[in-house]
Amino acid sequence: MYRYNKQEVDSVYDKDLEKILDGLGLLNKFKSGKLKCKFCHDTISLNNLHSFFPEAGKIRFICDKSNCVKELYYLLRENKISL
């Protein structure tokens, strides 16, 4: 058995994405292309969604462009986002 701690990583499977977004009250915005990437402000879709997280009472989305993911890692390393 494991003799060390495990870091939980919250994940959403593609098949569950719509249900999760519905639960968060964001499905309509997602379908109508109103959700934007926190960094580049591009429209978030099923093709480019990388991750999402809460910030200042809102839910922020990150697209999979390399610069946006790089910014996300910076926030993670600086402990501005938790896992």
Next chain:
Amino acid sequence: MNILIELLKYLSGPVAIIITILILLIKYPEKVEKWISILLRFFHIITRKGGRAFTAFDIQGRINEFSKFLKNELPSFNQIGIRVHWITEKETPSEFISKNRLVIRMREHPNQNKNFVNASMIFISKALLTKVKKYLSKSQKESIDLFIAKKLFDKEKPAVKDQFFDDYFSIKALSSDRIMQLIEKYNIIDKVGLFYPVLIQELNFLGEKIFYKQKSFSIVEDVKAFINFLVNYANRDVGEEKIPKNFEGVFCRCGIVIIARSSKVAVGDTKPFIHYIKKLLEHKLENIYLIGSAYKINKDFIDQISLEVQKDLNLSKYFSKIYNAQIKIHGVRIETKSYLVLLRSSEALRYYDKEYQKQFIKPIE
């Protein structure tokens, strides 16, 4: 283990299988996760079911195995694994917001390489070797993450490596000269086998320290000098005397002693080395790395020095290891076995107060 194998011979089939599985689960949980993921993959391909379980086990198995490898490379590594947790639609927006956690999107099976690369990068950036990265500059942190990720993906099949290089490595490394140069330096240090046992080990010790007055810039400069010292060491030709063989760090507080002078080794003359280590300790250096060839006579000589300094100089053996190194002989890299002993002072501090810092934490003349 042999007793268990003998015992299994006398047990009936199903019982033996169950006991074998239990033993494997206890001894190699990461490998079991990987095997389960292979079974789940076939199940998923045939039935189109079990995609979540396959995705989770595959990522966990591969990353946890790498974490185990790191523990072998770096005894002080605080081993940590990963567990994929699927969020559910039952979570309300307020619950989700109050948890304040990142959620990674996992794609369906044909994109599993992308899932693995994304999850690994997030895990490495956030959870792995956090102490190591505590006092580093942005480019030092990023380059270490990228280099460690590269080593993780080097063990994987070409399609995964391609995914990593396309999505991360080439973009990040090419976007910054500093990062590229640092990665090149780690690569050279890694050739002589010192990336984990010396560079990362020392950064880990550094990350455990608390300074009365933290001068980030000075620490970053110190780390930079240490990296450059290791690069010079890694690039030196065997027998080359001009390149400094010892590093006396300001914040790193370590000394490296290369034990390879054949004349001293042949006659077993430990005195010059003991005298030099004593001098390093007078400067309050805390970690002494003895490095040399793993050739029996040299290894025995290093062990002899190690024993003598443990007895006389209040040092204790932290770990020792034989490792593969590509050393340079007449400009050509030759694969060889090297030996390293890390000795740690019993006076090693975690907190450096004002007086101590003023007296000792300054460049040694």
